[in-house]
Amino acid sequence: MDVQPDLDLIRTLKATGGDTLKMCYQCSTCAVVCPLSTDGNPFPRQEMIYAQWGMADKLLKDPNVFLCHQCGDCTASCPRGAKPGDVMSAIRSYAYTFYGWPKPLAKLCANEKGLPWLVGIPTVIILLMWMISGGMTIPSHEEFAQHGYTQFFGHWGFKWYAKNIFFIVLIMVPSLGLALYSAWRGLTTMWKAMRKEAGLEGAYRPSANQAWKEFIWPSFVEILQHKRFDECGEQHNRKTGHLPLMLSFIGLLIVTLWSLFRQDVLGLIYPSLHGPLPMTDPFKVFANVCAIALIFGIAVLWSNRVRLEKDNKTLPTFFDWFLIWEIAAVGITGIGAELFRWMGMPVVGYVIYFLHLVSIMMLFLYLPYTKLAHILFRTTAYAFDKYRESSFAKQ
Amino acid sequence: MTDEQGTSGAVLVVGGGISGLTATLEAAEVGKDVFLVEKNPSLGGRVSQMYQYFPKLCPPSCGLEINYRRIRDNRGVRVYTMTTVKSVSGTPGNYEVVLETAPRYVNSNCTACGACSEACPDEVDNEFNFGMDKRKAAYIPHEMAFPRRYVIDKEALSAEGAEAIQAACKYDAIDLDMPAETRTIRVGSIVWATGWNPYDASKIENLKFDQSDAIITNMMMERLASPNGPTKGKIVRPGDNKEIESVAFVQCAGSRDENNLRYCSYVCCMATFKQITYIREQYPAAKIYVYYIDLRTPGKYEQFSDKLMDDKNSFFIKGKVADVIPEEDGGVTVIAEDALNAKKISQKVDMVVLATGMQAVQALAPLPVALHTDSDGFIISENEKGMIAAGCAKKASDVVTCTQNSTAAALKAIQISGR
Numbered sequence: 104m105d106v107q108p109d110l111d112l113i114r115t116l117k118a119t120g121g122d123t124l125k126m127c128y129q130c131s132t133c134a135v136v137c138p139l140s141t142d143g144n145p146f147p148r149q150e151m152i153y154a155q156w157g158m159a160d161k162l163l164k165d166p167n168v169f170l171c172h173q174c175g176d177c178t179a180s181c182p183r184g185a186k187p188g189d190v191m192s193a194i195r196s197y198a199y200t201f202y203g204w205p206k207p208l209a210k211l212c213a214n215e216k217g218l219p220w221l222v223g224i225p226t227v228i229i230l231l232m233w234m235i236s237g238g239m240t241i242p243s244h245e246e247f248a249q250h251g252y253t254q255f256f257g258h259w260g261f262k263w264y265a266k267n268i269f270f271i272v273l274i275m276v277p278s279l280g281l282a283l284y285s286a287w288r289g290l291t292t293m294w295k296a297m298r299k300e301a302g303l304e305g306a307y308r309p310s311a312n313q314a315w316k317e318f319i320w321p322s323f324v325e326i327l328q329h330k331r332f333d334e335c336g337e338q339h340n341r342k343t344g345h346l347p348l349m350l351s352f353i354g355l356l357i358v359t360l361w362s363l364f365r366q367d368v369l370g371l372i373y374p375s376l377h378g379p380l381p382m383t384d385p386f387k388v389f390a391n392v393c394a395i396a397l398i399f400g401i402a403v404l405w406s407n408r409v410r411l412e413k414d415n416k417t418l419p420t421f422f423d424w425f426l427i428w429e430i431a432a433v434g435i436t437g438i439g440a441e442l443f444r445w446m447g448m449p450v451v452g453y454v455i456y457f458l459h460l461v462s463i464m465m466l467f468l469y470l471p472y473t474k475l476a477h478i479l480f481r482t483t484a485y486a487f488d489k490y491r492e493s494s495f496a497k498q
Numbered sequence: 499m500t501d502e503q504g505t506s507g508a509v510l511v512v513g514g515g516i517s518g519l520t521a522t523l524e525a526a527e528v529g530k531d532v533f534l535v536e537k538n539p540s541l542g543g544r545v546s547q548m549y550q551y552f553p554k555l556c557p558p559s560c561g562l563e564i565n566y567r568r569i570r571d572n573r574g575v576r577v578y579t580m581t582t583v584k585s586v587s588g589t590p591g592n593y594e595v596v597l598e599t600a601p602r603y604v605n606s607n608c609t610a611c612g613a614c615s616e617a618c619p620d621e622v623d624n625e626f627n628f629g630m631d632k633r634k635a636a637y638i639p640h641e642m643a644f645p646r647r648y649v650i651d652k653e654a655l656s657a658e659g660a661e662a663i664q665a666a667c668k669y670d671a672i673d674l675d676m677p678a679e680t681r682t683i684r685v686g687s688i689v690w691a692t693g694w695n696p697y698d699a700s701k702i703e704n705l706k707f708d709q710s711d712a713i714i715t716n717m718m719m720e721r722l723a724s725p726n727g728p729t730k731g732k733i734v735r736p737g738d739n740k741e742i743e744s745v746a747f748v749q750c751a752g753s754r755d756e757n758n759l760r761y762c763s764y765v766c767c768m769a770t771f772k773q774i775t776y777i778r779e780q781y782p783a784a785k786i787y788v789y790y791i792d793l794r795t796p797g798k799y800e801q802f803s804d805k806l807m808d809d810k811n812s813f814f815i816k817g818k819v820a821d822v823i824p825e826e827d828g829g830v831t832v833i834a835e836d837a838l839n840a841k842k843i844s845q846k847v848d849m850v851v852l853a854t855g856m857q858a859v860q861a862l863a864p865l866p867v868a869l870h871t872d873s874d875g876f877i878i879s880e881n882e883k884g885m886i887a888a889g890c891a892k893k894a895s896d897v898v899t900c901t902q903n904s905t906a907a908a909l910k911a912i913q914i915s916g917r
Contacts, residue, residue, distance in 0.1 A: 130750070130791040131835035134842060135820030136704065142842040145835045180704065180820065182755030 108157030112197065116154055119214060120420035121193035126185035127151040133177035133187045138334035139170060144488075146170070147177060147187040154190055163201055163293070164300035166491070168194050169477070169484035174335030175416060189417055196422040199480065202289030203472040209285075212472035215421040225464035229274060229457065232256070236270050247449040251379035252440060252456045253366075265377065268366055274460070275467055282470035286479045289471060293480070297487050307495050314486075317493060322485035337416075341407055348400025348430070354393035361386050379444070391441075398434045401427060426474035432462035508533060509911045510595055510685040512583055515543020516897055517889020517904040518691035519565045524908035525689075526574040530915060533683055534569075535581040535597055540643035541566065543693050544890075547626065549723035549731075549776060551897050552768060552799075559642055561897075566644045579645060584680070586867045590884040591686045591914055599679040603650035607671035610638060610646045617666035620659040622651065624728070627721045630736055631728035636663045636672075641726045650674065686915030687884030689907045690869065690877050694856035694890040697759055702752040705852055710824035711737030713850045715751075716769050723776040733780050735849050738828050742784050744847040745777060746832045748819040749790040751852035761874055763855030763894040767794045770853050771803050774812065786812040787845055789819045789834050815843070822850065856894040879907070884914035 116124055129152055134145035146167035153161040162168060171191045178188040196213065203209025211217035233239045238257025242250065250258075256270035298304055309317065325331065326349075332342040362380070370376045380387040405427050411417045436459035443452035470476060490496060507530065511522045514536030526532045534541075545551060545558045569575050584596040604614075620635035635654035638646070650663070650672065664672050696717045699707035707713050712735050714722070725731040733742055747770045752758035767790070774786055786809075793814070795803045807814060817834040823844075824830055831846045861875025869885055870878045876894075877887035888907035889900040 128754075128791060129837055130754075130818040130820075131837050132818050132820040134835040135818075135833050140842065142844075145840060145842045148835055148837060149840055180757075182750075182757060182818075184756050 106156050106158065109159040110157055112159040112162075113154070113157045115197055115213075116190065116193040119193045119196050119422060120418045121154065121186075121190040122418070123184060123186040124151060124154050124190045124193075126183040127155060127181075127187070127190075128183055128185075130182060132180050132182060136176050136180045137171075138174070138176060138336060139172060139331055140167070143492075147191050150194060151185065151187055151190060154194060159197075159201075161300075162194050163198055164296040166297055166484040166487045168198060169481045170331075170488060171195075172331055172335060174332075174341065175337040175411070176335065178416060179337050186417070189420075192420070192422065195477070195480070196420075196474070198293075199289075199472050199474075199476045202293055202480075204285045204288050208469075209472040212425075212469050218421075218425075221425075221465065221469065222461070225278075225461045225468060229460050229464065232270055232274055233457070236266065238266070238270075241453055242449050244447055244449065247444065247452065248447055249378065251444050252452070253378055255453070255456060255460075262374065263371060265366060265370070268363070271460075274464060278464050278468040279470070282467055286471040286476070290479060290483050294483065294487065301491050301496070303491065303496050309490070309493075309495050314490075318486040318489040321489060322482055325485060326482060338407060338411070341404065344400045344403030344407060346400070347396040348404065351393040351397035351400060354389060355397070358386055358390040358393065394434060394438050394441075397430070398438065401430045401434055405431065422474055429462060429466055429469075429473070429475070433459065433466060436462055507531065507915050508683070508685045509687055509689065509908075509915050510535070510583075510593075510683065511689045511691060511888075513543070513691035513693050513889070513891065514538075514541035514577070514579070515691060515693045515889065516545045516561070516565075517693065517891070517900045517907075518543070518689070519562070519569070520901045520904035521689045521691055521888050521908045521911070522575055523565060523568050523572070524905050525912050525915075526572045527568070528912060530574060530912050532575050533578065533597075533685065534575060535578045535583065537580065537582050538639065539580050539602065539647075539649040540639045540645065541577070541579065542642065542644065544717075545897060546640065546642060547717060547724075548720045549725075549727075550772065552772065553896075553898055555772065555775070562642065562644075577645070578681075580649075583866050586688065588684075590882065593685050593688065593884070595683050595685060595688070597681050597683060599681070601652075601676035601678055602647070603652060603674050603676050604648045604671050605673050605676070606647075607669040608647045609669055609671075610648060611668070612638070612648075613666040613668065614648060614650075614663040614672060617662045618655075618659050619662060620654050620656050622654040627728045628715070628718045630718060630721060635659055687886065687911040689886050689888050689904075689911050690865070690891050691888040691904060691907075692859045692865070692877075692891040694894065695859055695862065697752045697763075697854040697857045699751065699852050699854050702755075702758055702852070702854075704820055704822065705748065705751055706822045706824060707852060710822075710828075710830055710850075711735065712824070712828055712830045712848065713822065713852065715852050715854045716766065716773065717854070719773050719776070719851050723773070733777060735828065740828065740848060742777065742781055742848050744785040744787070744845075745849045745851060746787040746789065746819070746830075746845060746847040747773070747851045747853055748822075748832065749788065749793075749853045750818060751854045753853075753855035754791070759855045759857060759874070761855075761894065762794065764794070764796070764899075765894065765896050766853040766855055768796070768799055768802070768896070770851070771795070771799075771806050773851065774806050774809075778809070783811060785847075787832075787847065788812070788814045789817055789832065790814065791816070791818050817843075856890055858891060860891070879910070881910045881914070884911065886910045 131148045134140050134148040140146045173188050173192055175188045178186045200209045200213045211220050236256035253267050256267045259266045329342050329346050365376050412419050436455050440456040440459050509525045509530050509532045511518045511534045522532045522534045542562050548558050581597050581599040584598045586593055586595050588594045614636040615634045618634040618636040621632040623629040624631050624633035626640050635651045638648050699715050721727040722733050754762050816837045819832045819834045821833040829846055829848050830850045831844050833844045835842045858875035870880055877891050879887045886907045888904040
C-alpha cells in the first residue's frame with residue numbers, strides 16, 4: 104500500500120483537540136466499548152490509524168466519523184490516553200472545513216484565529232444595514248412599549264411589506280441561503296465519495312421517494328428520539344442538555360415561521376397583527392418555553408464540558424466552545440431583549456437586540472463550517488448508514 | 499527476644515524466590531555470610547507455583563530443588579522464613595537491620611508427618627492455588643515446601659481445632675503460644691529480591707474477572723495444570739469442572755494500560771504460548787483463541803510460537819478483548835475487534851484466561867526503607883549504597899533474566915560487603 108501521508112491533516116488534527124492521536128497503538132478497545140459502533144462497521148480504531156497515517160481521503164469518505172456522538176466512552180477506556188473521542192471530533196472539524204464553501208469562510212471557522220472575523224463580519228454587516236435602513240435611532244419609551252423591536256430598522260408607509268422584516272430578511276436569508284448552498288455542495292460531494300468508498304457505486308439507486316421513506320425519515324425519527332444518545336455510557340446526562348436544546352431549535356423555527364406568516368401575510372389583511380405578540384398569545388407562550396429550554400439545554404452542556412475538562416477527560420477546543428458560546432449568546436440576548444422590553448429600557452434593549460441579531464446571523468452564516476454542521480453531516484451519515492445496511496447496498 | 503549477629507561483611511537477601519535464592523547462593527558460594535529472609539513459610543516464590551517454566555519447560559522442582567540442596571550444604575547461609583524487614587539503619591557497608599519473624603506455631607520437632615493437618619477441622623481458601631481449593635488451618639504450603647515444616651494459621655483455627663491438632667501431634671511440635679521474634683543483624687549490603695504479584699484482575703473492570711468462575715488468570719492456569727494443583731493437573735473449568743472444548747486467552751489483560759499497569763510485563767505472551775502446550779497435552783482438538791495487541795516473543799522464542807501458531811485449531815486475533823459477557827451455561831463470550839478485518843467479533847468459549855502482568859510487590863505494600871523506585875514501583879539499584887535490586891523487584895522479567903541479574907546483584911553486594 105502506497106501511503107502518502109497528508110502532514111497537514113495530522114498537524115491540523117493535533118492542533119484542534121487531537122494532540123493525543125499518536126498515542127494510539129491500535130488495540131481496538133475503543134471499537135469494542137463504543138456503544139454505537141456496529142459489528143460490521145466498528146470505529147474509531149480504524150479512524151485513529153487513518154488519522155495517524157495522514158490518510159485524509161479515507162477519513163473524508165467515512166460515515167463513521169459522523170456517526171460518533173462524542174460520548175467519551177472510548178476515551179475513558181483507552182489504555183493509552185489517546186482520547187479517540189477527541190480525535191474523532193477533530194476529524195469532524197477538519198471535514199467541515201474541507202467540505203465547506205466558500206473555502207476562505209470555512210477556514211475562518213476552523214480555529215480561534217478567525218474569532219475576531221467571525222464576530223466582526225456580522226457585526227459590521229448588521230451595523231451597516233442598520234445605518235442604511237435609517238432606523239438607527241433609539242425609540243422613546245412610548246414607541247418602545249408599543250412596537251418593541253418591530254421597528255428596529257425603522258418603518259415605512261408601504262403596508263404590504265414591513266421595513267423591519269425587509270431588512271431582517273435581507274440579512275438572514277442570504278446568510279442562511281449561502282450556508283444551505285454550501286451544505287448542499289458539501290453533502291452531495293461527501294455522499295458520492297462515501298458511496299464510492301463503500302463500493303456501492305454499482306448498487307441499485309433508490310428513488311427519491313424510497314430514499315426519503317427508508318433512509319431519511321427514519322433518521323429524523325431516530326434523531327428526534329435521541330436513540331443513539333441513549334446508548335452513551337460515560338456522559339449520559341448530555342441527553343438532558345441536548346434533547347431540550349434540539350427541541351427548542353425546532354420550536355423556535357416554528358415560531359419564527361409563524362411570525363413571518365402572521366406579520367407578512369395575515370398582517371396585510373389585519374394590520375393590527377403587526378407589532379410584538381402579546382404575552383398571552385399561544386405562540387408567544389410556546390416561544391418563551393422554547394427559549395427557556397434552550398437556555399437550560401445549553402447550560403447543561405456548558406457545565407458538562409467544564410466538568411469534563413476539569414477532570415482532564417477532554418481538551419478545551421475552539422470547535423466545541425464556539426458553538427456553545429454562539430447558542431448561549433442567542434439564548435441570553437433573546438431573553439435579555441425581551442426582559443428589557445418589558446422593563447421599558449429602550450437603550451439597553453436595543454443594544455441587546457442588536458447583539459441578538461449578530462448572534463443569529465453567526466449561527467446561520469457559519470452553519471456548515473462550525474460544530475453546528477453536525478445537524479447536516481450527522482443526519483446525512485445516519486441516512487448513509489441506513490443505506491449501506493439496506494437491501495439496496497446488498498445487491 | 500533479640501540477639502545480634504552478622505558482620506559488616508555479610509549480605510542480606512530479601513525474598514526467597516528464584517532471584518533471592520540465586521543471589522544468596524552466588525554470594526555464599528564465594529564465602530560470604532548471607533542472611534536470606536522470606537516472608538512466606540516456604541521458599542521458592544512464584545516459580546514454585548508454576549507447572550512448567552522457561553526456557554526448557556521444566557517443572558519447578560527442577561531448579562528449585564538443586565538450589566535448596568546448595569543452601570542446606572552451605573554453612574554461610576542463614577534462612578529465616580515468615581520473616582520481614584522492619585527497619586534498616588546505619589551506613590553503606592555497615593547496616594543494622596531489624597528482622598521480625600512471625601510465629602509459625604510449629605517448632606523444629608516437626609517431622610512433617612501431616613497428622614495435625616489431618617486432624618484439623620478448620621479450612622480456609624488456599625492462597626497457593628489462588629482460592630481454587632481449600633487448605634487446613636494446620637498445613638504445609640505445598641508438597642515441595644522448603645523448609646519442610648507445617649504451619650499453623652492461627653486466625654483460621656477454632657478452639658476445637660487447636661485441641662485436635664495438639665492431640666494429633668506425637669512430637670510435641672505445636673506451640674500455639676510461640677511469640678513473634680525480633681532480631682537485629684549487621685550486614686554490608688542488601689539485595690532486594692522482593693519479587694512480584696500477579697496484577698489484581700478484578701481491577702480490570704471490563705474483563706469481569708469477579709463475575710464468572712470461567713474467567714481465570716494465567717497464574718491460576720499454572721495451578722490448574724500442575725500435578726500438585728487443585729485439580730491434580732487436570733485442566734477443567736473452575737466451578738463446574740467442565741472439560742475444555744474452547745478457551746480464549748486475553749493478552750495484555752491490564753498491561754500496557756494507563757488505567758492499570760502501564761508497562762509490558764515481558765512474560766505474558768510466552769506464558770500464553772506455554773499454556774497452549776498445556777491445553778494441547780490434554781485437549782488435542784480444543785479451539786484456542788488468542789486475542790492480542792502485539793505478540794512479543796523475545797530472543798529465539800519466535801520458533802516456539804511459530805510452531806504453535808501453525809496449529810489449525812488455534813486462532814490468533816489482533817485486537818484486544820474489551821468486553822466479556824458471562825453466559826448462563828457457565829461459558830463466557832469475549833468481544834474484540836479483529837483489526838485485520840475491521841470487524842467486531844463475539845466468541846463464546848468455555849474458559850477465558852486473562853494474561854495478567856507482574857506487579858512489583860512494593861508497588862502495593864511499601865518497604866520499610868526508602869528505596870529509589872521508578873514510577874511503577876520497580877527498585878532502581880543504588881550500588882554505591884549497597885542497596886541492590888534483583889529479579890522482578892528490578893523489572894518484570896522471565897526466570898532466565900532474573901537469575902542473570904540476581905547473579906549480577908550478588909557481585910555488586912559482595913563488593914560493598916568486602917570493603
